[in-house]
């Protein structure tokens with residue numbers, strides 16, 4: 001069977017940066033370490049007044065097409081995943097295609113365009129759709145463009161405000177991919193939940209603490225479901241495990257949950273038993289509360305073991321490096337976690353070709369999905385071609401007063417006419433609601 005997967009990735013960050021410990025913490029009256037150590041974030045990316053989900057998505061897609069030497073006729077499908085859409089009828093992919101058509105001779109009249117919505121898991125679903133479209137032989141030799149793009153903004157003074165971010169990830173899905181081959185086995189954990197909603201409103205209504213419990217519960221179910229198909233997982237089977245990253249502190253919890261689950265009934269659990277005992281088994285407890293308490297104690301002890309810390313430091317921690325600097329990008333988050341992992345391997349000169357990644361996606365509402373990927377030969381060249389560091393470095397560091405103004409500018413309910421803080425550099429810019437971006 002021909003391999004199908006991700007052939008290229010490009011990341012586009014908002015042009016502004018909010019320094020969380022330096023600028024945000026003092027205004028909130030919070031200890032900076034709540035952000036750097038607790039949530040695990042140093043900065044958020046913010047869109048300038050001329051940026052939105054269309055311009056960021058189009059700029060990422062344009063760079064990807066230029067780098068890969070693609071023309072519109074090479075793309076048979078454009079799917080956008082977003083939870084920041086402004087149009088309930090026309091998909092954001094049509095706006096992005098409109099932008100791209102300004103700079104290419106051909107157009108995308110032949111391409112199937114759509115928009116995927118299931119909170120942050122939607123981009124993984126769109127990658128799935130593209131994968132299935134190619135596997136079904138309906139692609140007529142063309143590749144699919146999947147674009148995850150979000151302005152993940154919360155209302156001022158909402159606890160989520162510290163985890164904001166804005167950016168886009170464009171991915172090319174094709175046969176014989178250069179970056180990763182996607183496996184056919186998938187595990188799901190899905191349930192109707194109401195901890196994070198945006199019903200006809202721009203900023204989400206969030207029960208933050210509950211949202212964390214729901215994330216972990218669905219992720220555990222997805223891992224169990226994945227194991228039903230592919231057999232028991234072992235933590236050492238995977239070079240990296242990129243998770244959906246609303247903020248790195250959440251992934252610290254997901255990593256521990258995954259490890260505890262994967263070592264059950266393995267030699268690792270046996271080896272650790274002398275130090276911290278064995279995992280409590282539900283059947284040994286009459287009382288649910290006592291069982292939960294025993295689990296908490298076991299997990300706390302597990303987190304302190306050298307073996308776990310080494311595994312986490314090699315397999316999960318490196319997936320958080322971009323996220324720490326940009327905040328939550330909703331649909332793009334798990335995909336920047338994968339890119340962070342590959343960048344880490346490149347920096348450490350690890351030979352990743354043929355090694356496996358286990359990817360854990362999640363969307364509120366709620367659904368988790370887990371699948372494995374095999375790293376392909378061209379991964380290093382692809383990851384080195386990304387200019388994410390350059391983009392992060394050129395962001396303009398905003399003051400708190402500028403942050404307040406720019407937050408208003410992106411709040412459709414507030415009449416704001418804020419000046420641009422950076423100058424567009426040969427890129428698509430926002431040109432009014434319902435219009436595609438113009439290239440300036």
Ligand code: CAA
Nearest residue numbers: 031033034037038039120159160208209211212215246364
């Ligand atoms: N030094 C070190 N650590 C500190 C600290 C300090 N001075 N002060 C606090 N901390 C730690 C806390 O102990 C806590 O860590 P633990 O959870 O490990 O105990 C962490 O910093 C955060 O502190 P709080 O819990 O007090 O933070 P909060 O209540 O103000 O906000 C939040 C946390 C509720 C998650 C909030 O950021 C939020 O609502 N976020 C949006 C919702 C979200 O991201 N949910 C995640 C799951 S849902 C999802 O994944 C989908 C999605 O993308 C939104």
